[in-house]
Amino acid sequence: MKSLEELQKIKERALKRRQLGAEGARARVTVAMGTCGIAAGARDTMKAVLDEIEKRQITDVVVTQTGCLGLCEYEPIVLVQVGDAEAVTYGKIDPSRVPTLIEKHLLNNAPVEEWQVKTGK
């Protein structure tokens, strides 16, 4: 069984990493997890996001989820927000698109134009 002592050591290492890097989160990834999102596969998209963060050891990104955004036909929807920039809404992000999205937008701050949902603001 995974022990809480193990978790304590992880905490100490994580705190050390945080002291070395910039304070606070640099970016935020949000996966829409309403009924429409889950039906379209949002849970597996979220899983792919978490796997990628684990694999690439990304420590300065916060991952959260949200409900239905009223854009059900574009689900699974992922929002990526880097620094002070406005969040970008991406549509039809199945797990296969996640590594590219993370690599381009999250790590290299280059939004992926062709997957964006234009909400007509």
Next chain:
Amino acid sequence: MTAFRELSQHILDIFENSATAGAGLVRLVIREDFEADRLSIVIEDDGHGMDAQMLARLSDPWVTTRTTRNVGLGIPFFKQAAEMCGGSFEIQSQVNHGTVIRADFQHSHIDRPPLGDLIATLGCMIVGYPDVAIAYSHTVDDREFSFDTRKIREVLGDAVPLSDPEVLAFLHGMLEEGECDLRGKSS
């Protein structure tokens, strides 16, 4: 037909309602009893709950209006899944106290959807809403796997998020080990 193929997708969907309802704690209890041939899923939250009028409307998805988006099709889907499989569905709610949903299935029913990827669902629940604590228990006959994110939070404190890569790996390992042991497989 419902939109979901797995019971764990229904669980995640109901959890999303709880989070939207401002829950601080969500209890998820899954019981599989092979001898009695039952599978039960209970999801209990301490969110803001629903009044009798709203509860009555839940059974008819088409009456729901856009202003009550957090009670869309999810609950009717779950109810239908249970009732199709020799089971029952019950929802109780009290304003300012929370909501309890109980879904019961005949375990061996041919139409019963599989629990599916519970680990992915639990992963989303744990990480997706850092302010919502999860108390989980899954029993298969006489074996139990349980965890409580408040214990994890107690160790980590507020400075380390649950989406830290090393914490994610830990959680992942914990869930896989726990769920595997339930099935009597060595992990």
